Amino acid sequence: MKIRTAIAGLGRMGCIHAENLRFRTRKADLVAACDPDPERREKGKSELGIRNIFTEFNDMIHRSDLDAVIIVTPSVFHCRQIRDAIHAGLHVFCEKPLGTDLDECQETARVIENNPEQVFMLGFMRRYDTSYRYAKQKVEERYLGKPILFRGYSVDPESAIGGILSFLPKSGGQFNDMAVHDFDLARWFLKSEPRSVYAIGGCFAHPEFADYDDGDNVAALMQFENDSMAFFLAGRTAPHGYNIETEIIGTQATLRIGAVPQMNLVELMDETGIRKECSRSFPTRFGPAFLAEIQEFIDCIHEKRKPEITVYDGLMASKMAVLATESFRNNKPIVIK
Numbered sequence: 001m002k003i004r005t006a007i008a009g010l011g012r013m014g015c016i017h018a019e020n021l022r023f024r025t026r027k028a029d030l031v032a033a034c035d036p037d038p039e040r041r042e043k044g045k046s047e048l049g050i051r052n053i054f055t056e057f058n059d060m061i062h063r064s065d066l067d068a069v070i071i072v073t074p075s076v077f078h079c080r081q082i083r084d085a086i087h088a089g090l091h092v093f094c095e096k097p098l099g100t101d102l103d104e105c106q107e108t109a110r111v112i113e114n115n116p117e118q119v120f121m122l123g124f125m126r127r128y129d130t131s132y133r134y135a136k137q138k139v140e141e142r143y144l145g146k147p148i149l150f151r152g153y154s155v156d157p158e159s160a161i162g163g164i165l166s167f168l169p170k171s172g173g174q175f176n177d178m179a180v181h182d183f184d185l186a187r188w189f190l191k192s193e194p195r196s197v198y199a200i201g202g203c204f205a206h207p208e209f210a211d212y213d214d215g216d217n218v219a220a221l222m223q224f225e226n227d228s229m230a231f232f233l234a235g236r237t238a239p240h241g242y243n244i245e246t247e248i249i250g251t252q253a254t255l256r257i258g259a260v261p262q263m264n265l266v267e268l269m270d271e272t273g274i275r276k277e278c279s280r281s282f283p284t285r286f287g288p289a290f291l292a293e294i295q296e297f298i299d300c301i302h303e304k305r306k307p308e309i310t311v312y313d314g315l316m317a318s319k320m321a322v323l324a325t326e327s328f329r330n331n332k333p334i335v336i337k
């Protein structure tokens, strides 16, 4: 039997999940969607062929023919919608981050943990990317020896800045919107929790970020309980494209993932020289990972098992983001209790 799903939010990311559920996931059916924007609702109907389209989230989740909901709305709405969907008896997949307010994240985690029979999964899709999975396997096999340092860079292309500025008020800031992927990866690879954080940053090209007490490029240094270290950069001004790179240095070896964020293996040779094109955006770099994570969510429901990513992972990544933001704003290191 197919898992009957609904999607909340038909924006950039919502359409990716909707297409995957509609056309590429055999064991699921996409029966409903909601979005307050009439153009997006029309797109859901005409381009994605979704039968039941709603304006209101709560009208949609109380349909009797639903098993699960995929939440892909602006981050400020995640926690409330997760709780409402869990209370409505649905399995829930929610895009990262878990939320933008730590108290609300904690309350949401309690609701999820009190309903263990319902599957909950957060969209940290990098854990489903084949290169990150291979690196994780190497780390588990102790190829690196003891991990010393995690380095994660996540920088959006400058060409995307228009869209980024429009969702600034609802994103939770650079650390929670962008670096949150790297915070999750650092915990995943280092297998430890942070014990201190110091963050810095600035507005180098876009003073609008200062209106939200944020920077267009921010960085953080953390030390973990097992003494390993991590360095993070989150930015929005990469001239060359979507720059996601990761390095893990160990006592016996070093691993790099996407050190040169090239789009593919093609080399272009012309009168300017020899070059490789850069990944342009998150859908091109992580398209297969978005499909793999949603298939894992559906498989978990079918097989009555839990995904590897828990609400605690979401809570910890958002906590790291909140503390990094606080450190950046006050220009002070923070020791985590």
Ligand SMILES: NC(=O)c1ccc[n+]([C@@H]2O[C@H](COP(=O)([O-])OP(=O)(O)OC[C@H]3O[C@@H](n4cnc5c(N)ncnc54)[C@H](O)[C@@H]3O)[C@@H](O)[C@H]2O)c1
Pocket (backbone or CB within 6 Å): 008, 009, 010, 011, 012, 013, 014, 034, 035, 036, 037, 040, 056, 057, 072, 073, 074, 075, 077, 095, 096, 097, 123, 125, 167, 177, 282
């Ligand atoms: N995993 C990733 O790499 C990744 C990439 C991009 C976005 N995201 C996440 O996905 C979420 C959405 O981001 P986006 O870029 O698609 O934003 P977007 O602005 O393109 O789309 C959001 C959509 O949600 C709709 N919406 C607003 N309020 C709603 C509500 N109450 N109920 C239902 N729909 C509502 C909007 O009308 C819009 O269509 C964010 O939380 C973001 O962090 C994750």
